[in-house]
Amino acid sequence: MTDIEIVEKLRRDLGPAALEVANPDRRRIFLKVAPGSLTAAARLLRDSYDCAYLATITGLDKGETFELLYHFASTEANINVRTEVPRTAPHIASITPVIPGAILYERELQDMFGLVVDGIPDARPLVLPDGWPAEDHPLRKDWKFQRPAEIIPGGKS
């Protein structure tokens, strides 16, 4: 299917759930949905669009909201599903019932942004060290790191 055909089919299949569908470049489609319809959209993509492969989940701190991008890829196009959750209620449903391979990416989201993924099978931190304070989330825009002073052995500090 060409890009135009995929866009048309998405609009037909999702109806009002597809808030925005964009095709800015060859083979790149960006689809926006509300957080509640995310799992249904993932299931649709897996079953009818040959997108069983989820590449990764990107999080972005936009100030008032967190924007999440789920990058799916089939042999014909890359379909990226966008959704936004408010900063005051950072909850999103897990898509591991549909795509089991998403578990590591969801754990990383929890670490880096402090999002809570509901229904995640394994909620341990993924990349942050043991003993990291639980309220520090590195990829939030308002978190800045203060580097402690370095001691140079045998030299001036």
Add this chain to the structure above:
Amino acid sequence: MLNKLVRWSRIKSPWILHLNSGACNACDIEIVAALTPRFDVERLGVLLKATPRHADVIIASGPVTRQIKDRIVRIYDQVPDPKFVIAVGACAMSGCVYRGAYNIEGGIDQVIPVDVYVPGCPARPDAIVDAVVKLLGKL
């Protein structure tokens, strides 16, 4: 008499332990490449060992991540005296491009005392062999 024999064997055949403290692996591949037929550091008697308890020299690379900091100190304590540390690569010296990151301490010398620094990103295998020879000359 026995001391002279021990010192001679330590210089003629140092056994090394390779430590990767969170690096990008370029320096580690160059360290392993130093063992291959082209550079062949084994002709100097150097042997790569599995366990800290058998090693004389620790070859460390990588900027130290917070998670691995305690493990490095523990491994350093397990190596029997006298021990020497070679820090390979710009990351092990001062952190290279990662300076200022939230999970990085800086160079290896923020955690354990270092004897020889080998600059480069990554350090060439010739430079690593040169470092081992210079260290043996100091003994």
Add this chain to the structure above:
Amino acid sequence: MKFQIPIGPQHPALKEPISLRMTVEGEVIRDADIRLGYNHRGVEKLAEEKNWVQNIYLTERICGICSHSHSTCYVQGVEKLMEITPPRRGLYLRYLVSELERVHSHLLWLGVAGHEAGFDSFFMYTWRDREIVMDLLEMISGNRVHYAMNCLGGVRRDIDEAQKAKILEGVATLRKRSEYYFRIGASEPSFVARIAGVGLLSKELAVKLCAVGPTARASSITRDVRKEDPCAVYDELDFAVGTADSCDVLGRVVVRVQELLESYKLIEQMIHKLPDGDIAVKAPRKAKAGEVVSRYEAPRGENLHYIKSNGTDKPERLKVRAPTLANYPATVEMLRNGFIADIPLIFAAIDPCICCAERTVTLVNFRSGEETIVPLSDLRRQAAERRTNAPAKRNAVWPF
């Protein structure tokens, strides 16, 4: 009776420090758990404070073995944001270095696989041949690793006729030497018997767990980003995608050997078809606001960079997904119901971006909590003994 064995963070089979905890029953692994974070350097946060050009050097240093593929993926994306198109010669040179990097990475991996399977002379042969490729890369770019060939808008260095001849000569020598690797099934049947049937990953599981790269291609999933998302050079060149259907470590070796052959073909085609012209165009300091998803096929699998710009000279968000991370859930499945002695081989078969360092395994007795340390070389020797006494697998076939 179940034991828990932690492996790592310092380990002979692992290049990067990661920690695996295995729950074992006798010699069979029942469950595995992976603890990441020893190598987490906060690159995504660092990238927000550096400008577009400085980030080329930062993304290069995400991995030491596939450094050019990370840098290429990033530069492809930023060039789309800045709406500049590099000249054809620049593109050909960029992907020529990529294919040379693929050759060096697969030779490195073949050596590591041989070392883990107990075949140390194979390790020495492949790494000696790898030095030919390192010399070629040094001739082109000045450094053995971290070539810094990419710049926004093209490449930084050009090659002349003498260098082109040297590259063709190097590839011809490698092809002759690789004949030995291709015949290895016939000349060393014990190597093939050692790796067949180890680390099984069925096709359905590989699809469900989103595996990438040669790990997925060995389970008959024929997907390669160079064919799906060709970046203006690959759709003019003729090459095939390597696959195997045995779903085990033997299949992964076969896939990588096939990819080596294809890369030699690609390098020769690129040298013969190299167009004339400039190697780079000038890039602006700021990028227009927008977002881009950039994918590239690194030697280990698919590399994905998502870049978002807000019109300044620094990125707003850079998200990097390296291929080895995508293969971790698949690795856990592969380790289930395998033997302890196969752990280094299975883990090495996904080609983790990790370097060799000799380490040991700590066995924790589940009930009493006492610890015994077992060197991995002992485990390897036990495995070799067990294999010599067991009958060779009858259905292990080397396809060349």
